[in-house]
Amino acid sequence: MPLYKETARDVYLKAGSKGVALHCDPLVKRGFEQPQWYLDKRSFNIRIRAETVKQFLGDLKFENMLDIGCGDGSISVPLLTPNNRLTLLDMSETMLSIARSRIPSELASQVQLVNDHFMQARLAPRSYELIICCGVLAYVDDTRSFVEKLLSLLKPGGSVIIECTDSSHPVSYLGRLVGRTRSLIIPPKFPLVLHSSSDVIRTFTRLGFRRCGAFRYSLPPPGVRTLLSQDSLYKTVRAGFGTPSHNRFPWLGDECIYHFKHADSKGERVVGSESRALAVKD
């Protein structure tokens, strides 16, 4: 039976019981074609991601940027200036049109919109100095191929900012337990692919990346998320975990945002108007 005829609950239960990741792109695409459930309930987290990306980058300037799974554009559109270019890529047409509506009209000619699956998208090799990818790895079952393609698009010495949920963290275990119980009543839209943060770091390191920024935090538990406003949720996370420059209790966090730089083949040159690479311990 083709996957798209299965319900999300069927796929979720199968994935859970076999402990394997299933290819569920049609379900993911369908889930994000009507993205209000995500945009309304996770705007506090989108804000944290956008601020983290800005803080990682500081004064660095990039001429050509790519945002994979750009969603509503909140993370990368604010990085647009009259002097750079941005490619917004998302397989959800709806998300991409929301992202388009955020682009200031005077900068519209500097933005390319790509409505495609990342692994199928035809993008110019070695053309981006900065690639952002937040909230996408949870739908990627072959991380190695994904990161290899990402690397093929990056200019030598370029930067990648990637987000993942650390599946090996106790907070993540608890979240899955709640999710499994909830799925008996409300079928999930799609299953999530599990990645541990150490696997993600290992994949990037083996491909020649060096980690130069990290921010770890956890989302408030599901029950609390329904009670508090988005603004209060944002303040709760900030009060508990601080900011990338002062990350409190990172060991309590299963949400990870990493900044990686790729070593230039000629040496450790970092692309950007100012090199402020810092070695970061896990």
Ligand SMILES: C[S@@+](CC[C@H](N)C(=O)[O-])C[C@H]1O[C@@H](n2cnc3c(N)ncnc32)[C@H](O)[C@@H]1O
């Ligand atoms: C959880 S949202 C994250 C959006 C945004 N990056 C953020 O952090 O708020 C995931 C987005 O990635 C898109 N997406 C997931 N897998 C993708 C893929 N393989 N290729 C392109 N877009 C993808 C979805 O359509 C969705 O808009």
